[in-house]
Amino acid sequence: MMPLLEVKDVSKRFGGLLAVSNVSFTLNQGEILGLIGPNGAGKTTLFNVVNGVFKSDGGSINFDGHDIAGKSPHRVVQMGLARTHQIVQPLNEMTVRDNVTVGACFGREYLGLNAARRVAGDVLEQVGMGARANQLARSLTIAGKKRLEVARALAAKPKLLLLDEVLAGLNPTEIAKMIELVRSIRDSGVSVFMIEHLMQAVMNLSDRIVVLNFGQKLAEGRPEEVARNPQVIEAYLGDPNIAEKLTEKN
Amino acid sequence: MILRRPSFWLILILSAAFVYLPLRGQNVPLREDLVLVAVAIILSSNLNLMIGYTGYVNFGHIVFYGLGGYIGLYLTTARGWNLVVAALAAGVAVSFLALLFGVGILRLRGAYFALATIGVLQAVQAFVINFDPWGRSTGMYMSFEAYKSWGGAMRALWLDYYLVIGVMALSLILSLAIKISKFGLGLFAIRENEDAASVLGVNTTVYKAIVYSVSAFLPAVAGALMFFKNGMIDPFVAFEFSLSLEGIVMLMLGGQGTVTGAALGAGMYEWLRSFLLTSPKLSDFQLVIAGGLLLVVVLFAPGGLIGWVYRLLPRARGVIE
Numbered sequence: 267m268m269p270l271l272e273v274k275d276v277s278k279r280f281g282g283l284l285a286v287s288n289v290s291f292t293l294n295q296g297e298i299l300g301l302i303g304p305n306g307a308g309k310t311t312l313f314n315v316v317n318g319v320f321k322s323d324g325g326s327i328n329f330d331g332h333d334i335a336g337k338s339p340h341r342v343v344q345m346g347l348a349r350t351h352q353i354v355q356p357l358n359e360m361t362v363r364d365n366v367t368v369g370a371c372f373g374r375e376y377l378g379l380n381a382a383r384r385v386a387g388d389v390l391e392q393v394g395m396g397a398r399a400n401q402l403a404r405s406l407t408i409a410g411k412k413r414l415e416v417a418r419a420l421a422a423k424p425k426l427l428l429l430d431e432v433l434a435g436l437n438p439t440e441i442a443k444m445i446e447l448v449r450s451i452r453d454s455g456v457s458v459f460m461i462e463h464l465m466q467a468v469m470n471l472s473d474r475i476v477v478l479n480f481g482q483k484l485a486e487g488r489p490e491e492v493a494r495n496p497q498v499i500e501a502y503l504g505d506p507n508i509a510e511k512l513t514e515k516n
Numbered sequence: 517m518i519l520r521r522p523s524f525w526l527i528l529i530l531s532a533a534f535v536y537l538p539l540r541g542q543n544v545p546l547r548e549d550l551v552l553v554a555v556a557i558i559l560s561s562n563l564n565l566m567i568g569y570t571g572y573v574n575f576g577h578i579v580f581y582g583l584g585g586y587i588g589l590y591l592t593t594a595r596g597w598n599l600v601v602a603a604l605a606a607g608v609a610v611s612f613l614a615l616l617f618g619v620g621i622l623r624l625r626g627a628y629f630a631l632a633t634i635g636v637l638q639a640v641q642a643f644v645i646n647f648d649p650w651g652r653s654t655g656m657y658m659s660f661e662a663y664k665s666w667g668g669a670m671r672a673l674w675l676d677y678y679l680v681i682g683v684m685a686l687s688l689i690l691s692l693a694i695k696i697s698k699f700g701l702g703l704f705a706i707r708e709n710e711d712a713a714s715v716l717g718v719n720t721t722v723y724k725a726i727v728y729s730v731s732a733f734l735p736a737v738a739g740a741l742m743f744f745k746n747g748m749i750d751p752f753v754a755f756e757f758s759l760s761l762e763g764i765v766m767l768m769l770g771g772q773g774t775v776t777g778a779a780l781g782a783g784m785y786e787w788l789r790s791f792l793l794t795s796p797k798l799s800d801f802q803l804v805i806a807g808g809l810l811l812v813v814v815l816f817a818p819g820g821l822i823g824w825v826y827r828l829l830p831r832a833r834g835v836i837e
Contacts, residue, residue, distance in 0.1 A: 372717030
């Protein structure tokens with residue numbers, strides 16, 4: 267398989283805090299790569315470094331044959347790497363359709379306004395928001411705003427989509443719908459890199475998983491490998507034998 | 517297409533009315549009233565590009581008008597340039613200066629940007645007060661000779677009036693054209709959430725610098741035309757801070773972010789102001805009233821008159837631009 271994204275020895279320092287430390291991994295064309303780890307492990311920071319919100323302190327980021335380290339976010343999205351935000355960032359006083367049109371206008375295809383409106387209409391149908399196109403973004407529910415994040419990113423016609431906790435805060439029905447959407451996005455040929463706390467979902471969706479802890483890569487591999495890795499269990503999943511250990515003492 | 521927009525034709529009808537009404541019976545008092553309304557519309561609709569479209573509050577917007585006036589008057593009197601050429605040159609020069617200022621201060625956001633715009637106004641005023649070729653604090657006067665090439669002062673003033681109306685029409689058309697363009701969509705995205713806009717692909721730095729520079733052009737041209745009409749300029753009338761504030765009041769009153777609102781607010785405020793200025797009891801109260809109005813609008817109708825209409829009739833969003 268072809269690597270679409272190659273991250274090598276990337277670090278990000280905030281003053282004395284090393285939020286991401288020498289992280290390397292690759293993401294292959296057409297795969298869903300999960301990114302998990304405890305709160306504060308540096309997952310979102312890693313996303314921010316990859317899409318150019320933060321400049322990395324050393325290391326290289328290769329995307330689709332281009333070095334994108336240090337490129338600003340608007341350049342990165344135009345090269346085909348779009349993202350959603352963990353804390354939703356809707357353009358509140360604009361309609362849902364206009365929100366998505368922004369994504370299409372300034373994304374990889376850099377469409378004109380009319381073509382972008384058409385793409386926005388199609389994408390809104392794809393994510394199941396066609397009926398809400400003319401609503402103001404502020405009036406959406408949290409699940410709606412998360413979908414809007416995905417729709418805007420998709421309208422940019424990305425080759426790689428970074429999803430930052432799109433399932434957090436959704437109810438079980440909404441989660442099921444969103445999982446289905448993520449699958450359909452991958453099936454349409456877009457590679458996905460997703461941060462997720464919901465273990466069942468991320469285990470099911472991902473082809474491979476990267477685990478971060480204290481800014482460092484703890485493990486990388488297929489979901490079942492990662493789930494069995496003792497270090498991962500200790501740092502994030504919790505000790506599977508904790509019950510046995512407790513009973514032994516008695 | 518802009519030609520298919522009803523607002524475009526409304527702008528043309530409004531401008532035609534401004535041309536026609538005072539022409540009937542050579543009504544000079546009416547012309548003098550309307551020219552003030554036209555200038556108010558020019559200032560508020562260009563300010564709208566920054567405040568209403570991009571979400572950057574410019575408190576020093578009047579600096580463009582004043583500088584345009586200075587450059588225009590200097591070129592027509594000291595250099596003997598044709599008025600139209602001088603006004604355009606003033607527009608280009610001030611836009612270029614705005615681009616330089618913009619690159620510097622547009623890194624700031626929110627209140628810090630607003631403060632910096634006041635700084636720009638004060639700095640330019642201080643510079644002009646000490647600038648010899650422009651007559652320092654006494655300013656410049658135009659010799660009556662300058663009107664000669666236009667067939668006398670009477671004709672020159674009428675011509676100047678039509679030019680101002682032309683700039684007003686262009687200001688409104690520019691606002692509309694930007695509003696319905698991809699550029700405008702990018703600006704609205706910046707207004708709503710600058711970081712999100714950048715992640716969505718908008719080159720925010722370039723967009724902001726361009727709109728700041730564009731918003732300087734027509735006010736500078738208008739400044740050149742108006743101070744040519746007045747025949748004199750000094751640093752205190754040219755860079756009067758209260759005019760900047762009144763521009764913001766007009767915009768908020770009518771409805772920021774809308775073409776119609778900027779024009780309507782300017783018209784309403786200018787009407788109110790001329791009423792207050794000529795009323796014997798209230799003549800010094802115009803700024804008090806302006807401040808009160810601003811407070812009422814911000815507290816009870818943050819969308820201004822047009823925002824209020826939008827709330828009552830959500831469908832109006834698509835019709836009134």
